[in-house]
Amino acid sequence: MRIIEQLESEVRSYVRSFPAVFDVAEGAFLYDEHGNRFIDFFAGAGTLNYGHNNPAITKAMIDYLSRNGIVHGLDKATVAKKNFLQKFHDTILVPRNLDYKVQFTGPTGTNAVETALKLARMVKRRSNIIAFTNGYHGLTMGALAVTGNDFYRDEHYGARVNADSMPYDGYFGPDINTIDYLRKFISDQSSGVDLPAAIIVETVQGEGGINIAGAEWLRQLEALCREYDILLIIDDIQMGNGRTGSFFSFEEAGIKPDMVTLSKSIGGGLPMALVLMRPELDQWKPGEHTGTFRGNNLAFVAATEALNYWDNGDFAEGVAYKGRIMEQLLGEIVGKHQELEIGLRGRGMVWGLDFGARPGFAGDVSREAFKNGLVIELAGAEDNVVKFLPSLTIDEETLREGMAIIDKVIGELQAQGAERRRGVSQ
């Protein structure tokens, strides 16, 4: 660890939350350099939906490398790319009746967001973009402008231009429909909010604290976009690839976004990002938006293999089944500790325990869980939400084992807190 602390920038982050030197990873497990085992409920922030070193994906990559398959190809035509596009078309787009063109961008999520925002502005010839409170879309300058959390922003970046923030679903509580609020701002030419080229939204805010947009809210948002000729961009970087149960997180709402950003798990664990767009929006001139690493052929191979999980409905069924287990076990924890006033939110296999009533408690849970062999991260503006994001391929036994660690840790922390409070009052 010394060389990392000595040489790596102060910006390093997860190494501080999870202070171990990891070496090997398999499925839902991580192992440190001493062979200690950890259950991974973080899954690379949603990158490892198919698990660490998924054997089928690894085999496909080894086979490809063994035959000297081209790894770097800029955006030249390659067999690996052709196969990916064919598989994506046949397995994902056609069965969902979605007619999108695919643009490969630089390999990380923020590259896809930058691309979508740029294209929306170019096509609509408007510069403003509307995003939502607590949204997270990445940290390069364009994406940062539509990211809510103050921690990542600094007015000196000058990154707040051409973007307005509006209240997400439930921002003012359950009784206020924030679409009405948004509609008022968009329809009133004196509201101070310019008609946007696009509205960008996550169906479930992952980094923002597992806040969930209702299906009806999403449908109203889509209708509003159609009414005012605004493009609807769904950022499915963290919630896509099956996290909520279906391949795209917006399927349940029955909406058809104009653009979709995908990254994280689309590459089967390797860096890859893309933008899906309605064909008529594909108005780029050849080479107008490029990037050296937008044709990661090894990721195409991994991604093509990963899409085999979507050949039939079994995988989605498994996610629904394990999601119900998560909901039930977390519900029991919430019920057991009513004095903690824990909020529970989630869909599919993404869940959050909100400890907002006890600032700092969520951080203690994550820290103690790690000591007990579980990697689990925090979310939300104040880091008050413990975020459950296991790989979707995790087996039931390991899932339950991880949940039992959380149950135990919360019980112990609560008992220690009660002890301390008794000590103070004596």
Ligand SMILES: Cc1ncc(COP(=O)(O)O)c(C=O)c1O
């Ligand atoms: C919804 C969403 N969009 C964009 C990003 C940015 O992706 P990346 O960190 O790969 O740039 C993230 C990352 O967590 C995300 O969750």
